[in-house]
Amino acid sequence: MTLHQPLMKIKKWQRAEFTYRQQEDPRHFIHSRLAARFSCGDRQYRVSGFYNDGGEFKLRFMPDREGRWTFITESNLPELDGLTGELECVAPASDATGPVRVADGRHFRHANGEPYYPFGTTAYVWNFQAPEIQQQTLDTLAAGPFNKLRMCVFPKHYTYNFAEPRRFPFPGNIREGFDFTRFDCAFFAELEQQIDSLQALGIEVDLILFHPYDRWGFANLERSVDHRYIRYVVARLASFSNVWWSLANEFDLLKTKPMAFWDGIFELIGHEDPWHHLLSIHNWHNPPLHYTSNAHWYDHRNSLVTHASIQHHDLNFIPGWxxxxxxxxxxxxxxxxxxxDLGWGNISAQKMVELFWTGVCKGGYVTHGESYLSDDDIIWWSHGGRLKGDSAPRIAFLRGIIEQGRPKRLTPFVRTQDSHWDAAIGFMDDDYWLIYFGDSQPQFKLMTMLPDGVDYRVDIIDTWAMTITPLGRTLRAGERLTLPGRPGIALRLQKAVGE
Amino acid sequence: MTLHQPLMKIKKWQRAEFTYRQQEDPRHFIHSRLAARFSCGDRQYRVSGFYNDGGEFKLRFMPDREGRWTFITESNLPELDGLTGELECVAPASDATGPVRVADGRHFRHANGEPYYPFGTTAYVWNFQAPEIQQQTLDTLAAGPFNKLRMCVFPKHYTYNFAEPRRFPFPGNIREGFDFTRFDCAFFAELEQQIDSLQALGIEVDLILFHPYDRWGFANLERSVDHRYIRYVVARLASFSNVWWSLANEFDLLKTKPMAFWDGIFELIGHEDPWHHLLSIHNWHNPPLHYTSNAHWYDHRNSLVTHASIQHHDLNFIPGWxxxxxxxxxxxxxxxxxxxDLGWGNISAQKMVELFWTGVCKGGYVTHGESYLSDDDIIWWSHGGRLKGDSAPRIAFLRGIIEQGRPKRLTPFVRTQDSHWDAAIGFMDDDYWLIYFGDSQPQFKLMTMLPDGVDYRVDIIDTWAMTITPLGRTLRAGERLTLPGRPGIALRLQKAVGE
Structure with missing residues (x-):
């Protein structure tokens, strides 16, 4: 049996959706399975569909190769088994960049080849707030420097987070309980809209699948429900090109979920997500221990982990990580x-900016958050809304500098015995160096970190005042460079060509 | 044979000196040995004497018990063997506190029982500078907050340190070489004056016996010369009550001296110094590694090491150490x-003050240094002279606060899962807490770190402005305390008694 539809045209990395109607029956959530094998030439994907309530089954697909894709379904429902279909994948929209991938080992790139430098922020449960707050959040993001957002599927129970949400991933409420044999499809439809709104702003969604801050029971579901939930989320969202999977925020506080549970979830997502979106897991513990002795961390060397998503206050560890x-x-x-009042959320804007510069010059990427007290308890870190602080414009300034270096990426310059440990130093081959002095205030530097025989144009950057002052002459390895002698200074050195 | 002298009266912890004349012969430095066994009741010390050139042998003794001390000499020179003598140790001078000892496991106390809180500074080779600079140094120290000084026996060869000294521990000079079979007694007489000048200012001398910054050969002496040098220094200086032995500055840069060498020096000093002055060794490497995995450090657990003398930039490690x-x-x-220009020497005064407060509240002690560029290359850290920075008055302010807590000492409050890691917290039993927020700027705190059922008087301290503002009411565990919401704030909480 073949569906008779006009040939669907889908732009590369956009989403195709195929809908099949059956009798309404909530038992479909548990008992009915639908998947499809898509192929285009030698590229083949197995994609899970999902039940969308109201008798509706859906298959979603993100074509990542131009050309004609065909598929055939598999289902334990005879009516949905062996169905075929097709679509034509056409050239991407001019602003479509495709999913973010790991590139060059320790960096990222969009599928279209454009480098991607994460400058993330955090608004864990902005998606559970009142519509006007959600709109404020989107407006703030549209005006801000951030291109990644950490957010949760489940609501958050924590200081400043005691309002009861309207909807949940499962039907029900805290008084009457939840029906964990079903999903609330209206909740997911809203989440999908939110993810699409972020996509429209060019923002990647670092979607947090589990977290410990819970009063509803979502942190302690039965294993079979956990797994069904993961399969369902992946079936619904893997076709969204801007989704990353963050298995958990602070997984090590989820006391009922042992390390083997996470191994299993990595494998499950690895199996269910044909596009292999970025996938990681985020720790809570950050004791002053060397990473190799830190028994609390998930081992990011696991090949299914695409990148290390770390919580730590000391960014000097980045080169080691x-x-x-x-x-x-x-x-x-x-x-x-x-x-x-809480230690994670009360640093100055200066310190936040220092952490960004340090982390980036050490070859890593840094995520922002903001937690200023507010009369209405709408705090960016959790609820979104408006930013009140002073770091975001400086992060924009840094992002601009990094993106001017495009397509190159910074490799940390690991100090040996050269006394340059007052600086976070990153370089891009011989022809680009970014040197950040943080709270050090040298009055001059002997530029002994540079490779010999290269003439550099030098910019002296005030990371707080956001000024870039050209030195006005070129500089070579070992030369003495006079500096402002105050904290917060950075240098950009770019190979002088034909000057 | 007995020397016929009037009974010498020596105040407790001051220095007695016994001189014996022989034929002048520089071979005495190597071949002649003099020691004495001193006793007073059940207290017995074996004290090494030394040859002081010009035919003069000396024995120095610091009586640390009031009463009559007798001694008998031992020598391989028959004329100096079996001599007896005595002295009467009388009550100490009113301002004499005696040597500093380890007390209460992780703190210090003078021999007279007064607590000693080290607030040290560093002027490695102030003793090699011109007399007027030396006087400036003493004047600066007299006006400043410091009660310990790190300084070297050997001169220093390093950036900003290329002037040739006038005298050395060994006779000779860099052109003609040194006579390592002798010592320059005039050099030592000067050093002794310098140590006494510091004693008069109430300053402990953390005397550095070896260091790597050398162009004269002192860092690479023959083993037998190293050992003779140590025995000689200890024989001359162990009777100075304000001396501490720092085996080395940055011992791990002394590439020709393996760990076993330092074991041997610890043992040698342990054997030669009857008073067991404070004894440690100072590292150079401070990679971002946990202490237990740091192969570069001398193992401070060695029972001869009285305290850990550490170089590290991250004082959050202190409770672990x-x-x-x-x-x-x-x-x-x-x-x-x-x-x-060098990373070790270009932090702001604010950061230096932050390090002091952090270190002290974490249960450790912190040493100051200052390295502002100077037209005459007289830089405090090495040469002494004058201070130019802004941290010293703030260190004085902190020292005053700590000494007001006398005789109690701070124990670090090691955070568990309480989110107080925005603060360095030390406490003295239940009745005194010092809480430093560093670069955190909480607008309020729930005082959940405090023990239940105690009423505290609260002072809000601005560590930079040096103000202490009483809260004006008492506070209990768990209460909410409004704070200034800017960096650099500390709290002092003292048990309210009868209020």
Missing amino acids: LEHFDKPVVIDECRYEGNV | LEHFDKPVVIDECRYEGNV
Whole structure:
């Protein structure tokens, strides 16, 4: 049996959706399976479909190769088994970049080849807030420097987060309980809209699948429900090109989920997500221990982990983590700008900016958060809304500088015995160096970190005042460079060509 | 045979000196040995004497018990063997506190029972500078907050340190070489004056016996010369009550001296110094490694090591070091206030003050240094002279606060899962807490770190402005305390008694 539809045209990396109607029956959530094998030439994907309530089954597909794709379904429902279909994948929209992938070992790139430098922020449950707050969040993001957002599927129970959400991934409510044999498809439809809104802003969604801050029971579901939930989320969302899977925020606080559970979830997503979206897991513990002795961390060397998503306050460890994990390092929490009572959320804007510059010059990527007290308890880190702090414009300034270096990426310059440990130093081959002095205030530097025989144009950057002052002459290895002698200074050195 | 002298009266912890004349012969430095067994009741010390050139042998003794001390000499020179003598040790001078000892496991106390809180500074080779600079140094120290000084026996060869000294521990000079079979007694007489001048200012001398910054050969002496040098220094200086032995600055840069060499020097000093002055060794490497995996460090758990003398920039490790070494932790270098080109010496005064507060509240002690560029290359860290920075008055302010807590000492409050890691917290039993927020800027705190049922008087301290503002009411565990919401704030909480 073949569906008779006009040939669907889908732009590369956009989403095709195929809908099949059956009798309404909530038992479909558990008992009915639908999948399809898509192929285009030698490229083949097995894609899971999902039941969308109301008798509706859906298959979603993100073509990532131009040309004619055909598929055939598999189902334990005879009516949905062996169905075929096709679509024509056409050239991407001019602004479509495709999913983000790991590139060059320790960095990222969009599928279209454009480098991607994550400058993320955090608004864990903005998606559960009132519509006007959600709109504020989108407006703030549209005006801001961020191209990645960490957010949760489940609501958050925590200080400043006690309002009861309207909807949940499962039907029900906290008084009457939840029906874990079904999913609330209206909730997911809303989540999908939110993800699409972020896509329209060019923002990647680092989607957090589990977290410990819970009063509803979502942190302690039965294993079979956990797995069904993961399969369902992946079936619905894997076709969204801007989704990343973050298995958990602070997984090590989910006391009922042992390390083997996470191994299983990595494998399950690895199996269910044909596009292999970026996939990681985020720790809570960050004791002053060397990474190799840190028993609390998931081992990011697992080949299914695409990048290390780390919580830590000391970004000097980044070169060691890059070496140890040999994949990109994203510091997804290193304390937030703000003034709340809790240690994770009360650093100054200056410190937040310092962490960004340090992390980036050390070859990693850093995620922002903001947690200023608010009369209405709408705090960016969790609820979204409006930013109140002073770090975002400086992060925009840094992002601009990094993107001017495109398509190159920074490799950390690991100090030996050269006394350059007052600086975070990253370089892009011989022809680009970014040197950040942080809270050091040298009055001059002997530029002994540079390779010999290259003339550099030098810019002296005030990371707080956001000024870039050209030195006005070129500089070579070993030369003496006079500096402003105050904290927060960086240098950009670019190979002088034909000057 | 008995010397016929009037009974010498020596105040407790002061120095007695007994001189014996022989034929002048420089071979005495190598071939002649003199020692004496001193006793007073059940207290017995074996004290080495030394040859002082010009035919003069000396025995020096610091009586540390009031009463009559007698001694008998031992020598391979028959004329100096079996001599007896005595002295009467009388009550100490009113300002004499005696040598500093380890007390209460992880802290210090003078022999007279007064607590000693080290607030050290560093002027490695002030003793090699011109007399007027030396006087400036003493004047600066007299006006400043420091009660310990790190300084070297050997001169220093390093950036900003290329002037040739006038005298050396060994006779000779860099052109003609040195006579390592002798010592320059005039050099030592000067050093002794310098140590006494510091004693008069109440300053402990953390005397550095070896260091790697050398162009004269002192860092690479023959083993037999190293050992003779150590025995000679100890024989001359062990009777100085304010001396501490620092085996080396940055011992791990002394590439020709393996770990076993340092074991031997610890044993030698342990044997030669009857008073067991404080004894440690100072590292150079401070990679971002956990202490237990740091192969570069001398193992401060060695029972001859009285305290850990550490170089490290991250003072959050202090509670771990205290636990691991189970002895006092002194951070003798954690970067210096200044603006030189070298990473160790260009932090802001704010950062230096932050390091002091952090280290002290974490249960350790911190040593200052200052390295501002200077037209005459007289830089405090090495040459002494004058301070130019802004941290010293703030260190004085902190020292005053700590000494007001006398005789109690701070134990670090090791955070568990309480989100107080935005603060360095030390406490003295239940009745005194010092809480430092560093670069965190909480607008309020729930005081959940405090023990239940105690009413505290609260002072809000601005560590930079040096203000202490009483809260004006008492506070209990768990209460909410409004804070200034800016960096650099500390709290002092003292048990309210009868209020």
